[in-house]
Amino acid sequence: MDRRRLECFVxxxxxxxxGRAARRSGISQPGLSQQxxxxxxxxxxxxxxxSKRQVSMTRAGEVFLGEARKILRSMATAVELTRQTDDGLIGTLRVGTTPSALFITMPEILLRFHAVLPQVHVDVQQMTTDEQVVALRSGDIHVGLxxxxxDDGALRCDVLAELPFKVVLSEANPLAKKPSLTLADLAGETFILFPRGVGxxxxxxxxxxxxNAGFSPRKIIEISPAQSIVAMAACNLGIGFVAAQVQHYDRAFATYxxxxxxxxxxxxxxxxxxxxxxxxAQQFVAIGAAALATYRPQEDKKPAESASTN
Known part of the structure; x- marks a missing residue:
């Protein structure tokens, strides 16, 4: 049913x-009569x-007036919802995330995202980095952490957070007596790392x-998640690497x-x-960058090399 005709009728x-109805509708009186x-x-x-002197409603017209108002309101709502969806204000956002990114950054991002866009539902799916690249290509997710x-020219990648690794080890390990460590100190130690397939x-x-420091790890134990690395280190089964601050789990016998x-x-x-x-997706990234703008540990200000996990 034509919206313009409904508006003229109402x-x-x-x-x-x-005369008044024509002026209100922005058309001529003959045009109003035609509608x-x-x-x-x-x-x-x-x-x-x-008639020339009077306009009155029929009984059918009185009933239709209420329905016409409902139809116009529904049309206005549909238009507004469509515009908000196109602007990214409502709908569902599918986000992929690695386990580390989920723990390290997602709470800060989502709390602010929901405050800014409360009508957007966020569907979070845990994936490796490689799985996210495939899902982004296929459209299964809108954005990935x-x-x-x-290595994909079709994807943009904006760094949101960068955290130095620390060594986690048992208090019983002789290295725990040192206030800080070098890589050379770790020669001869068993390394506790995420499985290579994961990271x-x-x-x-x-x-x-x-x-580069002149040695190879004596042995590598592969295990995940980060809590397990901390637990294995607390057992004095080797030394592990965890992201500074956020993955420092309070565990007896473990020190960093x-x-x-x-x-x-x-x-x-x-x-x-x-x-x-x-x-x-664009708003999620912008909000994430703002939420994590000050998320930079201050304990290590020296030039550092970057690593990553999937």
Missing amino acids: ALAEELHF LRQLEEQMQVQLLHR LHPPI PHVHDHLIALCH RTLDSVTPRLRVAAAYPSQDAAPM
């Missing part, structure tokens, strides 16, 4: 005067009694740093030490299509 039904006539022909019912680098970049980067000189870092980035990204 104006005439409320004004009961062709009403076409509406009545379409419905095959008389809606108004009109992952660990760079990624190939951080795994390979840490091993490469050890080689900074690395001097070369300090690998864990980076969390937001990835999304470089072309035609969903407005909600």
